[in-house]
Amino acid sequence: MSGIANIQMSAPEELEFKVAYRRLAARYWPGEGTPVLALHGWLDNANSFLPLVQTAKASTTSALGKRPVLALDFNGHGLSDAFPAGELLHFMNYLLDVASVVKAMGWSHYTLMGHSMGAVVSSWVAAAFPEQVEQYIAIDALGARVAETGEVTANIRKAIDEHQSLIAKSPRIYNAFEEAVKARTRSMFPVEEEGAYWLCKRGMEQLEQGWAWRMDPRLRGTSGVRLTKEEMLEVTRNIQCATLFIGANQGIAGMGYVKDYLAVLNNKREVWVDGRHHVHMDNPQAVLAAIDDFLK
Numbered sequence: 001m002s003g004i005a006n007i008q009m010s011a012p013e014e015l016e017f018k019v020a021y022r023r024l025a026a027r028y029w030p031g032e033g034t035p036v037l038a039l040h041g042w043l044d045n046a047n048s049f050l051p052l053v054q055t056a057k058a059s060t061t062s063a064l065g066k067r068p069v070l071a072l073d074f075n076g077h078g079l080s081d082a083f084p085a086g087e088l089l090h091f092m093n094y095l096l097d098v099a100s101v102v103k104a105m106g107w108s109h110y111t112l113m114g115h116s117m118g119a120v121v122s123s124w125v126a127a128a129f130p131e132q133v134e135q136y137i138a139i140d141a142l143g144a145r146v147a148e149t150g151e152v153t154a155n156i157r158k159a160i161d162e163h164q165s166l167i168a169k170s171p172r173i174y175n176a177f178e179e180a181v182k183a184r185t186r187s188m189f190p191v192e193e194e195g196a197y198w199l200c201k202r203g204m205e206q207l208e209q210g211w212a213w214r215m216d217p218r219l220r221g222t223s224g225v226r227l228t229k230e231e232m233l234e235v236t237r238n239i240q241c242a243t244l245f246i247g248a249n250q251g252i253a254g255m256g257y258v259k260d261y262l263a264v265l266n267n268k269r270e271v272w273v274d275g276r277h278h279v280h281m282d283n284p285q286a287v288l289a290a291i292d293d294f295l296k
Helices: 046-057 094-104 117-128 152-168 177-185 193-204 229-237 258-264 282-293
Strands: 013-019 020-030 034-041 070-073 111-116 133-139 203-204 210-212 242-248 270-275
Touching: 013 094, 013 203, 020 046, 020 094, 034 094, 034 117, 046 070, 046 193, 046 258, 046 282, 070 094, 070 193, 070 258, 094 117, 111 117, 117 229, 133 282, 152 193, 177 203, 177 210, 193 203, 242 282, 270 282
Parallel strands: 034 070, 034 111, 111 133, 133 242, 242 270
Antiparallel strands: 013 020, 020 070, 203 210
């Protein structure tokens, strides 16, 4: 491996938190100043931020590199516990993860940095806790997927119907770790091989039959409860802190209602960089440049 695999300095610490009888795992880089809470995307894990943060920590001039950074594994992702068997998952659980970790760390103020689903969670947290969140960095996403007119009831039914089949489904087994890495590079949201390696490294486990993803299979289910577009716009309007939106030119930020959400933000900076959805992994230098300029 090349790139960040060769950066040995600033190795993150492994932290654990107890939330609602569950164990949450995180990676932590010490530093000075306002801490940064990094929140990964759907089906990813804390290693999603490894290329970006290690690049920042290797620099003597990076504003992000000087700060403490905590990258969380959401419930059911990475090394964190899943919810008890049989329960339906709900997006609000992720907000509980964030609020509980912030309380455990004793932070009164912090910066949120989220990618994809993590950016969506961050927008809700920033709106709900404006006295805590000083800055918000959103990478290739902003508002949550909304309930369109006429699909509310269908979503509820689909979520219930999918539940039992998801928990009964056997995980896909890969004969070799390298095979899993290659598969991850070709997934719904493809990532370069080095990024895929780090996501697999934290997100997979070796079983007798081979390698399998550790993630909770229920994560792949339909969300039965979604906000309407008007409600999501209300959430976005309530974000009071300075916001940096980093869109990937070949990513997904141009889809959905991202432009509508950006339009109602009062204190924002918008930057677009070349890269696919995991631009913070594939092109960390460009993303870091935008973040450092914002934080300075």
